[in-house]
Amino acid sequence: MDPLVIQGFGLAAYAVNMVGFSTKRDQLFRSLLFVSCSLFCIHYVLMGAYVAGTNLGINGVRSFVSLRFKGYTWFALFAVIQTGMSVMVYEGLIDLLPWSASLMSGFALFCLSDIQMRIAMLICALTWMVNALIVGSWGGSLNDITNATLLAFTIYRMKTANEREAQTTSL
DSSP states (O other), rough: HHHHHHHHHHHHHHHHHHHHHOSSSSHHHHHHHHHHHHHHHHHHHHHHHHHHHHHHHHHHHHHHHHHTSSSSSHHHHHHHHHHHHHHHHHSSGHHHHHHHHHHHHHHHHHOOHHHHHHHHHHHHHHHHHHHHHHHHHHHHHHHHHHHHHHHHHHHHHHHHHHHHHHHHHOO
């Protein structure tokens, strides 16, 4: 397949993620994450990064499931699936990056919310960024740099809004 078409999947996923990671609404965030993970799954598999692609495919399903279900049991279920599937296609140490980032984001989506969820997702985005740079993914690199920036800004906005609300309530 044409390398530009492969990079195009990553760039399309990047565009969807730009909208998702800038929202303060958890449900919309998870829905857009489903779409973007699905596109990135295709992108990374076509690039030959099978653990990244596998984890992103699972992440897409997981994001969709997390719209309705929460809790440690759901996180554990997906952690087992992601670990098993990652072991099956593991090729080298770089594969630990997408696997660990996927576990971290799974914990965030099933067990955290609001600012805590976004802080965990920020760490996850930085881990994925290292992976994308090593693999050579244009869309992945742009995505994770942008995600980290948007998440930091969104965390700041949410923290500021919470502080304003606390000041208003205490008056």
